[in-house]
Amino acid sequence: MRKVIVQEFMTVDGFAAGKNDELDFMPASFSTDSENNIENNQLQLIETIDTMILGRATYTMFEAYWPNSDEPIAPGLNALKKYVVSERLEQAPWGNLEPVPIIKKDVVNEIKKLKMQAGKDIIIWGSLSLVQSLLNSDVIDEYQFIICPAVLSNGRKLFTDDSKLLKLHLLETKTFDDGHVLLSYTI
Template identity: 30%
Template sequence: MRLTLTTFLTLDGVVQGPGSPDEDRTDGFDLGGWVPPHFDEAVGERITGIFEQADAFLLGRRTYDIFAAWWPNVTDPADPVGGRLNNLPKYVATGRDDELTWSGSERLDGDLVKAVTALKEQPGRELQVHGSGRLAQSLMREGLIDAYHLMIFPVVLGRGRRLFADGLPPTGLRLADSRASGSGVTMLTYENAGAAAFGSVEG
């Protein structure tokens, strides 16, 4: 399976607290809820299309807890997002030892790189990471992400946890898809192109 990351981020790269003011107040963050004012039909259709490619999910613990509090209540198996989240395997990267109660959930044990590499070797289309910022950064450091589905919202926050933080390895990307919504959300898909290339503008 290809490992893909789907995430909402602001124009200045913040991924913290997209869904609501109280979603993630870590480090005193008080600017949560920047997605809903710009979430329109085109964004929803793009997300549906991404979920249709999923054969399994890989989630960080915070995102897992947020999803597990909501999506099991969506009981329509035809729901394009809930139907897949509720019925496909969900692998959770967590250091906590409490029970994962959402049906189909499995804790990733041992070395993260080895565990994720083993999952990628299984047959299927996409092993999808949604949100899960800290997990995503760990996967980026190891070069494990094959493609990025980035939903860039037209807002600048100036503070908050960023996806592409300092210390990540230089990586080249290839634009595979680009579209925009009427509300100004830019939806980009980049594929991993290996090492970043460098040059000079001098003649």
């Protein structure tokens, strides 16, 4: 069975977005002169996945950027099978590529069906509201937190004050030369 991996960029103080959904704390570019950088990590991750699920807001942000990007990760990201979770969207274009199928209801069961299909792992990038709606389900298998060397002091957290206890088991830690840290956990 395929795994569902959630990857979130977060600040040291646990915020995944600013109070108005700003992402200023994320690196503007992943590329550095070093081999030990986030871009290389993301390129390696893309080799292990073949499906991406996004919430509506993240889909809108990704669709506006990635189909026309010349960043090294863009060809791999654009080649992924994509799904967007939204009750509001009627269509979901992706540049000049195939439109993205929309999951409108029964999200947990639809993701379980995807997990049962043959293929590589499945990634959910960002998509705070979507991930929060899945926290108490059994569809998420792994969390990857990329901790950014920044403090926001307020904004949107992935784990809210009313989140239930989630016991995680460390899989890997990786420190990048630019000060970011990857923490990977399984449930």
